[in-house]
Amino acid sequence: MQSRTLVRRFHDLPLRSKLVLSFLVVILIGGVVSLLIGTRLEHRTIISLAEAKVRHDLAAAWVVYNEKLNGIRDTVRLSAEQESLRQALRSGHFDGLAARLDKVRRDYRLDVLTLTDGSGRAVVRSRRAGSSGVGESAAGTDGDNESRDPFVARALRGETAAGTQIVPRGELLKEGRDLADRAYFEFVPTPMAAERTENHEESGMMLKSAVPVVDDGAGVLGVLYGGLLLDRDYELVDRVKDIVYRGEKYKGHDIGTATLFQNDLRISTNVLDDKGNRAVGTRVSREVNEAVLRQGRSYLGRAFVVTAWYITAYEPIRDIDGKTIGMIYVGMLERPYIDLRNRVMATFSGLAGLCTVFLLVLLAYIARNITRPLAAMVEATDKIARGDLEHRVDAEGRDEIGLLAQSFNRMTEDLHAAREDLTQWGRTLERRVEERTQQLRLTRDQLIQSEKLASLGQMAAGVAHEINNPLTSILLNTHLLLETHGEAGEERESLTLIAEEAARCAKIVSGLLDFARQTPAQETPADVNDIIDRTVQLHEMQASVRNIHIEKQLDRSLPPVDLDKNKIQQVFSNLAMNAREAMPDGGTLTITSRLSRDGAALEIVFSDTGVGIPGENLPKLFDPFFTTKSFGTGLGLAVSYGIILQRGGTIEVRSEVGRGSVFTVRIPLVDKTEENPKMKEA
Secondary structure: OOHHHHHHHHHHHHHHHHHHHHHHHHHHOOOOOHHHHHHHHHHHHHHHHHHHHHHHHHHHHHHHHHHHHHHHHHHHHHHHHHHHHHHHHHOOOOOOOEEEEEEHHOOOOEEEEEEOOOOOOEEEHHOOOOOOOOOOOOOEEEEEEOOOOOOHHHHOOOEEEEEEEEEHHHHHHHOHHHHHHHEEEOOOOOOEEOOOOEEEEEOEEEEEEEEEEEOOOOEEEEEEEEEEOOOOOHHHHHHHHHHHHHOOOOOOOEEEEEEEEOOOOEEOOOOOOOOOEEEEOOEEEEEHHHHHHHHOOEEEEEEEEEEEEEEEEEEEEEEOOEEEEEEEEEEEEEHHHHHHHHHHHHHHHHHHHHHHHHHHHHHHHHHHHHHHHHHHHHHHHHHHOOOOOOOOOOOOOOOHHHHHHHHHHHHHHHHHHHHHHHHHHHHHHHHHHHHHHHHHHHHHHHHHHHHHHHHHHHHHHHHHHHHHHHHHHHHHHHHHHHHHHHOOOHHHHHHHHHHHHHHHHHHHHHHHHHHHHHOOOOEEEOOOOHHHHHHHHOOOOOOOOEEEEEHHHEEEOOEEEEOHHHHHHHHHHHHHHHHHHHOOOOEEEEEEEEEEOOOEEEEEEEEEOOOOOHHHHHOOOOOOOOOOOOOOOOOOHHEEEEEHOOOOEEEEEEEEEOOEEEEHHHHHHHOOOOOOHHHOOO
């Protein structure tokens, strides 16, 4: 009944009021629906960007973790190659060896460095160098049988083993009570954690490596193993935090955190509890526990971490037998992204409100102008309806009918003019919308690429450090071999060449670090054809071995251009190497240099007859760490793209599966980054 009354009252309203109220309802409904949809889309967009950032951060954390493990492996391996260990194991006399091993352990910040004989019996524990002798009977701490340890067992078979291990309290006590005390945790009550029957943890989680001590004549003489106890050791998680988040804070709280878990227990973290202390002893949420520890898969998304909600990424840590024994975690506070979403939507709501008020005022004005000529029209039609068939609309009269005729005439003219204006305005609006759309697409692409390069910058340091570890080992071993050879001979020349090439590799790694830190290019006038010739010379030998013919089509009249020769050669070398690897059964690599059609840039084209690139991989081709090769790092094209972008140029790619790929490097003759400093910074 009440609804019928409202409908009747609406029908009794003046036409202008009906128009205003009708459009007001439409505007309000459309505004509310748009606000709800916009809020949801904005939230999904912001959170998806945060999850992508956390995914990259987790990859960086793994780089740091593996770098630490590789450093332990290399330290133990180099120590195991000392002649003093072989002599001691042959003779059974270990005087002074514990002190020397203890110095190595302290210098390289290891918690354990222990030597066993060929049966796996521990004969020297370096941590006890100051409190016990060496080579004691089985009743002493140095006489324990470690052959059942999976790392020692593999080393006794002549293998080098490295990985993560859960070490029981009894084994920790053999090395020292301080290690056992570090590994002991009373569980701290944690909201949303899964229930456990026990209330404490005694075992520890250790990065460990075991290396056989080999005698050429007698085989494996013994095993040297070393490790770093991760429990309450905060160096690794703090380094991840410094590399990835660089100390960023939001309202006094660290934006990013990192944690190592033993099972579901935090043993090393920079997450703080409500008292401002590191939250060791707390446990992970039930949801993450189920996904990572029980199902053995990665977890990416929103999770409650000790005291707050974070955008998180977790991955399982497995021992050398593939069993899940813990987790590695990185996360960012969710609050900054929620606040950003709220600010964007508040701004959007405010603008929508202002637009609604403006539309209401405009609507009232339009409704008034619409209803006025309608009243005159009603009066004119009323006279005609009364039978005044001779009545004519006098366009020149001053009475009501004349005004109505003039209104009709003006209306016709105005409608025609308005239609023309609207048509022209529509075309102008379409053109402006298209221009704005292009600008937004360009801005979006630049932001996406900047994020990729930022991720590459964050990762490059860790990657370079990991490469430095084997390079350091190569250099050390080469110099040791040089010391044992005479001053002349082919072997010494070969060793000298190895040392020089390893040093050159180290220089290349340093260049990668320079690029990651956005160091300015060292540009000098250069002939791009000379750089191509030098690149081809480096790759001709390997190409010929793979039955690949390199064909050069170079325009020798190209003008010199300011370039960083080393960086540009690095780009050309990456493209040539990728082309070579794309032709496993041989083929032709054609390198062309030419002037662009507009004469504003040099174009260097690398065209191969290889297997081609699937269409779904083309958009991700320049993403940092994207690779389809089992042995690749995915950095080559990302680094190359950054170098060319820094110079103000572009890299374009066309590919067809089964027929080959074409990479076109475009280098402006004038460095556009000097005209646009923001591009230089990108």
